[in-house]
Structures are given as C-alpha cells and as structure tokens.
Amino acid sequence: MQVDAFLGLAEALTGTPVKDVTATDKAFLGTILANDDRQIDCSQLNELLLLVNKDRMETPFFQRFFGDDCRVALLTAGVARFQQMAMLRYGNFIYAYRTLARFRTNDELKRELGEYGRTQEEIKEAFDSRSAKLLDIELIAREDTPLVGYLSAREIIAENERALLLQSCLPPAAQLPETSWEAFEQSVRGKTSPGQQRPVLGIAANYRVRQVDATVADFAGYIGTVVPKFNQRSARLDEVQSQATRNQDIYLTWDHMDVYFATSMRKSWEFRDLFDFVQGVMADADLASLKLRWFDPTQSYTTNRVNKGLVESLMLKRAKCTVYSVQDTDTLGKDSELAATLAQGKPVIAYVPQINPEERAGVLLNEDPVTIQERLRFVYHADEGFLANLTADDQDFVQNFQALQRFEQQRIWRSLPDPEAVASLRAENKGNLDRLCRIIAASEARIYDSRARTLRDFHPLAIQVNLDTGVANGVLVVRTIPDCARLLRRVLSGTMEFTLERNQQDRMWYLRETISECVYRVVSLDRKLTNCFWNFYLRQQGQ
Amino acid sequence: MDENMKLKIKLAAPQPNWEDEEKATNDVKVLREEYRRLLYASEGESEPKKEGNGESPVRGREEKR
Numbered sequence: 001m002q003v004d005a006f007l008g009l010a011e012a013l014t015g016t017p018v019k020d021v022t023a024t025d026k027a028f029l030g031t032i033l034a035n036d037d038r039q040i041d042c043s044q045l046n047e048l049l050l051l052v053n054k055d056r057m058e059t060p061f062f063q064r065f066f067g068d069d070c071r072v073a074l075l076t077a078g079v080a081r082f083q084q085m086a087m088l089r090y091g092n093f094i095y096a097y098r099t100l101a102r103f104r105t106n107d108e109l110k111r112e113l114g115e116y117g118r119t120q121e122e123i124k125e126a127f128d129s130r131s132a133k134l135l136d137i138e139l140i141a142r143e144d145t146p147l148v149g150y151l152s153a154r155e156i157i158a159e160n161e162r163a164l165l166l167q168s169c170l171p172p173a174a175q176l177p178e179t180s181w182e183a184f185e186q187s188v189r190g191k192t193s194p195g196q197q198r199p200v201l202g203i204a205a206n207y208r209v210r211q212v213d214a215t216v217a218d219f220a221g222y223i224g225t226v227v228p229k230f231n232q233r234s235a236r237l238d239e240v241q242s243q244a245t246r247n248q249d250i251y252l253t254w255d256h257m258d259v260y261f262a263t264s265m266r267k268s269w270e271f272r273d274l275f276d277f278v279q280g281v282m283a284d285a286d287l288a289s290l291k292l293r294w295f296d297p298t299q300s301y302t303t304n305r306v307n308k309g310l311v312e313s314l315m316l317k318r319a320k321c322t323v324y325s326v327q328d329t330d331t332l333g334k335d336s337e338l339a340a341t342l343a344q345g346k347p348v349i350a351y352v353p354q355i356n357p358e359e360r361a362g363v364l365l366n367e368d369p370v371t372i373q374e375r376l377r378f379v380y381h382a383d384e385g386f387l388a389n390l391t392a393d394d395q396d397f398v399q400n401f402q403a404l405q406r407f408e409q410q411r412i413w414r415s416l417p418d419p420e421a422v423a424s425l426r427a428e429n430k431g432n433l434d435r436l437c438r439i440i441a442a443s444e445a446r447i448y449d450s451r452a453r454t455l456r457d458f459h460p461l462a463i464q465v466n467l468d469t470g471v472a473n474g475v476l477v478v479r480t481i482p483d484c485a486r487l488l489r490r491v492l493s494g495t496m497e498f499t500l501e502r503n504q505q506d507r508m509w510y511l512r513e514t515i516s517e518c519v520y521r522v523v524s525l526d527r528k529l530t531n532c533f534w535n536f537y538l539r540q541q542g543q
Numbered sequence: 544m545d546e547n548m549k550l551k552i553k554l555a556a557p558q559p560n561w562e563d564e565e566k567a568t569n570d571v572k573v574l575r576e577e578y579r580r581l582l583y584a585s586e587g588e589s590e591p592k593k594e595g596n597g598e599s600p601v602r603g604r605e606e607k608r
Contacts, residue, residue, distance in 0.1 A: 150565075150566070150569045151562065151563070153569065153571055153574070154561070154562035154563075154566070154574060155562045157562070157571065157574050157575050157578055158560065158561055158562040158578055159562075161575065161578050161579055161582055162582070165582060165583070190584065191583060191584055192582060192583070192584055193581060193582060193583060193584050194584075195581070196561070196581060196582050198558075199560045199561075200582075237571065238571065241571065302569075303568060303569045303570040303571075304568065304569070304570075305567070305568075305569070376554065377554045377556060380550065380551075380554050387547060387550070398550065399549055399550050399553065402553075405553060405554075408557060409557060414562075
C-alpha cells in the first residue's frame with residue numbers, strides 16, 4: 001500500500017484530514033506498508049494511526065471492522081465497512097469514530113450500534129420464533145376492494161337514491177302507457193331539489209339516448225330491474241365495509257407490524273392495482289419464509305377521516321419499512337407524506353412501475369371504457385411531452401376520436417356496469433381503441449420513467465433528515481415487483497448491500513443501495529456545514 | 544383555438560356531482576340521510592311516498608334492515 005493511500009484511509013476512518021505528518025513519519029509508513037501481505041493487528045494499526053496523529057481504537061472496534069486476520073491489503077475494505085456502518089448509524093464519520101472506537105467490550109459496542117449491530121442469524125431467529133397469528137384478516141376480493149373507498153360508497157348511495165326517486169315519480173302502472181316524457185320529467189322536477197335535477201334527469205336522458213324509441217312505460221320496466229341491483233350493491237357495500245372494519249381491528253391488535261403499504265387511492269383501478277401489487281410482492285418466495293405481517297389499505301376501512309389518519313400514522317410508526325406504490329396522483333400531499341416517513345429514519349421503498357407499452361396497451365384494452373378515458377385524461381395532464389411525442393396523424397386521431405367521451409357522458413350509471421354497452425363500444429371501435437391504448441401506454445411509460453428519475457436523482461424531498469438523530473435518509477426506488485420483494489427482504493433481514501462513493505463533483509460521500517441504486521445515506525464534504533450541523537444536532541441530544 | 548386547447552376542452556372531466564365531493568364523514572347511514580335531504584325538493588319529504596306502484600322500495604328496504 002502506498003503511503004498516500006494510507007493517509008487517505010486515516011482521513012476516511014476518522015472523518016478529519018491528516019495533518020503535520022513529517023517526512024520521517026512517511027518513511028516509517030513506507031517501510032511498514034510495503035508488504036501488502038503483512039498481518040496487522042489492533043495494536044499495530046493503532047501505532048500507525050498515532051504516527052499520523054490520529055486517535056487509536058479499542059479492540060472490539062478493530063475486530064468488528066477489520067477482523068482477526070487483517071493484512072495491509074485488507075485495511076481499505078475494513079475502513080469501508082466502518083464508513084458504511086457510520087453512515088447508516090450516525091450519518092457522519094467523525095462522531096461515529098470517536099464514539100465507536102472507545103468501547104472496550106463487544107457488548108458495549110453492539111449495544112451502541114443498536115439494530116445495525118444485530119447479526120443476520122439474530123434477525124432470522126427473531127422471525128422464526130414468532131408465534132402464529134391468533135387472528136388473521138379476511139381477505140377482501142380484488143373486485144370488491146374499491147368498496148372500501150369513499151368515492152365508490154358515495155356513488156352507490158347517490159345513484160341508489162336517484163333510482164328510488166325516479167321510481168317514485170312514475171305514475172301507477174295503469175297510467176304508464178299514456179304518460180309522456182314531458183309529464184314524467186315535470187313530475188321529477190317537482191320532487192327533486194333544483195341542485196340535483198341535472199344528475200337525476202340525466203339518467204332518464206341517457207336512457208333515452210340508449211333506447212331511442214323507449215316510452216315512459218319502458219323506463220318504468222327498466223328502473224324496476226335496476227333498483228334490486230342497487231339493493232344488492234348496497235348490501236354488498238355493507239358487507240365489505242363491515243369486513244374491512246373487522247380487518248382494521250385485527251391490524252391494530254397484531255403484536256408485530258413489518259411493512260406498511262401506502263398509497264393514495266381514489267379511483268376503482270387504483271384499489272385493484274394496489275391489491276395486485278401487495279399480493280404480488282408478499283407472495284414472492286423471498287418473503288414467504290419470514291412470517292411477515294403487513295398493513296394493506298385495500299383491506300381496511302373506517303368511517304371517520306381523523307381515525308383513518310390516526311391508523312395510518314400508527315402503522316407508519318410501527319412498521320419497520322414503508323412501501324409506497326407511486327400511483328397516478330402526484331400530489332403535494334402524497335410527496336409530503338413520503339417525506340414525513342423518510343424523516344422518521346426508517347427505510348422507504350417507492351415502487352414506480354416500469355411499463356412495457358405493448359403489454360400495458362393490452363391490459364388497458366380490457367379495462368372499462370371510462371377507465372381508458374380517465375387514463376387518457378391523466379396522461380394528457382401528467383405527460384409534458386404528450387402532444388409533442390405524437391405524430392401529426394396521432395394528434396389528429398386523439399383529438400377527433402369521440403367514442404369514449406360520448407360513452408362517459410352517456411352512461412346511465414357510474415356504479416352499475418353495463419356489459420352490453422361496453423361490448424358494443426368495443427365491437428364498433430376495436431382498431432381505434434387499440435391505437436388509443438398504445439398511445440396511452442407509451443405516455444404512461446414516459447410518466448413513470450420521469451417520476452422514477454426525479455425521485456432517484458433530484459426530488460427535493462427524496463432525502464430527508466431524521467429530526468431526532470440528524471441522519472439523512474434517502475428513498476429507495478424500485479421498478480419491478482421482484483426487485484421490490486428482494487429489497488424488502490434485505491431491509492427486513494438486515495442484509496442490505498451498498499456501494500460507497502466519494503463524489504468530488506458533488507462534494508459528498510454517497511452510500512448507494514445496490515438493488516435500487518439509490519442514495520440511502522449521505523455525508524457532506526463541506527467541513528463548515530458538517531461541523532456546524534453536528535455541533536448543534538449532537539448538542540440537542542445532550543452531547 | 545390551438546390544438547392543445549381543443550384537446551384540453553375535449554378531455555375536461557365531466558361536471559362533478561355530490562358523490563365526487565369529499566365529505567366530513569364516510570358513514571354510509573349518515574351519507575344516505577344527508578343525500579336524501581339534499582335530493583328531495585321540500586323539507587320533510589325526505590323519503591319517497593308510496594305511489595301505488597307496489598310496496599315502497601325504500602320502506603321495503605328499511606324493513607329488510
């Protein structure tokens with residue numbers, strides 16, 4: 001090893017530059033370090049450190065980071081192991097070395113390192129020795145998950161009541177044949193408050209668009225078939241919400257909580273997407289053996305918004321790791337929640353789907369037409385390059401293809417599916433729907449790629465300082481479900497792997513996680529900033 | 544009007560209804576009562592009257608509950 005290399009190691013180890021090393025000191029160093037195979041023990045390393053005017057270390061420190069068979073050539077790796085630990089536990093090198101190097105027993109050192117001092121065997125043993133669950137949640141089926149959402153419930157309630165009102169405005173059966181639409185609408189207006197006349201009359205109007213020559217009697221028959229369906233939907237809504245409320249109680253009482261899945265969900269597909277994601281991650285072979293417990297928001301319900309917030313905060317506090325599924329809604333609130341989670345100091349994994357446009361177009365094609373229209377609306381607003389990335393032909397096509405917009409405007413009910421109308425639309429517009437879905441899928445790919453890049457490289461909230469410890473914590477971005485599962489396993493089993501990088505341009509040390517390639521910890525090379533920061537942070541802790 | 548504006552107008556979301564608004568509570572019973580009050584024209588007429596069209600669907604449903 002070269003002398004300058006050792007001086008660099010001493011600086012990396014202690015966090016401060018090496019000073020006042022004389023030519024004589026360097027000559028001594030040159031002699032000792034010439035043989036890379038030479039064994040170095042704790043005392044010998046201490047002599048080298050004192051030679052370059054640095055503090056010595058106690059034996060437990062040496063054993064943990066350099067091991068029993070340390071040689072000159074292995075000093076670099078030992079220092080890197082220390083730096084990794086220092087960044088994980090303390091977010092700095094100076095304080096880390098001064099604190100850890102002085103412990104005289106392995107137990108003291110291990111205690112100080114806390115969770116970072118646990119071995120993989122100890123962590124595995126903790127999982128293996130867990131009791132089985134006394135209570136488990138009752139899984140709500142994928143297609144029912146939107147019913148735990150507030151929007152779906154309100155849609156069912158509103159449309160159910162509108163259907164009942166319309167039915168109550170119909171004349172007795174004997175008078176139906178001679179009742180005109182005008183008379184019927186007059187009756188509806190008389191009974192409906194002015195603010196609700198538009199959506200109520202819209203139902204009859206859209207029915208008449210669908211059934212061009214229908215009479216009021218025909219509408220009466222139709223409403224007669226719809227009301228029982230709403231009764232069934234209402235009953236199903238009640239069942240699912242009761243089940244989800246019981247599930248929430250079970251989540252609250254579990255003695256362990258390992259993973260909190262977080263996202264914002266409003267539209268039906270967002271519930272189904274998150275259900276698929278959670279099931280996909282937790283079914284992975286990497287995780288199945290760990291007896292994990294996780295909070296799945298598609299399985300939980302509370303009527304009260306404040307309680308909902310409290311539950312989420314509790315899960316966030318208890319869970320060892322939070323996984324954010326980055327959905328469409330790129331809101332300030334969502335990013336703020338992610339930042340607040342990072343500031344707690346726990347690992348946060350952000351899953352940003354990697355879209356294969358070909359496959360995605362196929363999936364979109366099978367969605368409800370209104371969902372496709374909403375996806376188009378979303379990508380138009382979220383993709384800055386949406387129009388610019390279309391050919392002139394495609395731009396023309398998107399602007400003039402009206403079928404989905406018409407379908408959305410003319411559907412009779414939002415909360416009741418209409419398979420006939422959907423089949424008819426698909427049959428009449430197959431080629432156009434295919435073309436539109438490809439355009440949407442390509443745009444989604446751009447949006448999510450951009451989102452991942454932003455989170456990974458320059459989002460101002462993607463690295464947050466833990467307000468208690470001062471340690472900066474970075475979000476870990478993954479693009480696939482297998483990567484998410486692999487990373488989650490490493491997080492929970494204490495086997496995360498990192499690369500250590502000294503970036504001269506940014507003047508930072510970066511500790512990068514290897515699956516996500518994201519910055520997980522940082523140490524600034526700005527001496528004044530680092531010194532002031534830790535002076536005040538450590539003083540706050542009573543140091 | 545430029546092409547971008549045309550598309551923006553075309554893709555404008557439909558006019559929101561009561562169900563699109565966030566509510567202070569998400570209790571189904573409370574929401575149902577709230578919406579009934581909003582839906583029907585005059586105060587006190589919060590439930591549809593029997594119109595000689597068979598049993599009132601609302602009363603029938605409530606009895607089932």
